[in-house]
Amino acid sequence: MDIALLGGTGDIGEGLALRWADDTNHTVIVGSREADKAAAKAEEYEAELDSRGQEVDIAGLANAEAAAQADVVVTAVPAYHLTDTVEAVADELGDAILVSPAVGMKRDEDGFHYNRPGVGSVTQLAAKAAPEGTPVVGAFHNLAAGRLADLEADLDWDTIVVGDDRDAKATVSELAEGIEGLRALDGGPLANAAEVEGLTPLLINVARHNDGLHDLGVQFR
């Protein structure tokens, strides 16, 4: 499968790109608003994988071109860039599945808090910006980027997948489970995304307040 990571130069994009390239045979395409930046990062990822004995080709393209080539398009961008990013690639999506991992948070003196958009969740923002007919799936919201991008680190985490299109959800769950140490769990329809996104500030708060815990994910058990 061909996976485009829009904003694939950022931290969560880096982790997903490296893991998919390392653990699966999927084709990874790094997207960025600037094609040059995407290409440079793609080379960097290739070099890192090469140093681990993995010879893979990773393309780096402008977001729209990356999206045009992909079966699955992951918007690995901050929540405040999500709508713009989806709108900028809308004409190129074709039959692709759109996957949103973004979470909106605000920080105050007490800690991190979930910043729920009026539409219900950040994942639903992506769905609102997507062309009609494009299946939108929420996944990868609760993965600590640092650990995800460290290929020496074991994950042993769950990721919750939400969406209204059963087939699209199954495809994304399979992609998720292609990453070693990641279990995909069904969180139900897109309308349940807020509860998934709200877990991310909790992970950060727990990591900040407990010695020895950092870069946290969760396991449901």
Add this chain to the structure above:
Amino acid sequence: MDIALLGGTGDIGEGLALRWADDTNHTVIVGSREADKAAAKAEEYEAELDSRGQEVDIAGLANAEAAAQADVVVTAVPAYHLTDTVEAVADELGDAILVSPAVGMKRDEDGFHYNRPGVGSVTQLAAKAAPEGTPVVGAFHNLAAGRLADLEADLDWDTIVVGDDRDAKATVSELAEGIEGLRALDGGPLANAAEVEGLTPLLINVARHNDGLHDLGVQFR
């Protein structure tokens, strides 16, 4: 330590009562709005523990009397009874620590959703209703009642403890870790309670949508 479980006849109260009585030497007092009901439940818990070879005395009292005898008072009541329950025992709290495990949820056709009160969280509702000077701690929000009350079941869960009083939080964390298979993690100040409470509807949604998973808790890792 003497622990009063207000609403200790309900499902989460039952689980905490049985676990503390089974796993620790703390004195457990079951509270209810009706003393008779509390006494009957306390006898039921005693009988269950007795059948496991544990001879323990569990008192059953009206909530206010239960609170008056306790070092730690857990309001194991639904969110919509929380303020009333705290106000009804306010004069009896003395130096006790008040612990709130309640979560507000609403359910629609998609699933369960966090129902955040205007004051920020249900735990902060408890704090608002508590007398000045009573330390309020949030804990035990994310424990599936069914598994908690089944003494044959292993937990292997984390519980997040939030609060503004460091000593009270340490006491409650210690109580939590007295329960076998439960790890207490610091979630920071009381203002971080919403993110903890919001995890509960997610646990329910995940349990509903994944075969073989039920009565879920989480482990941060």
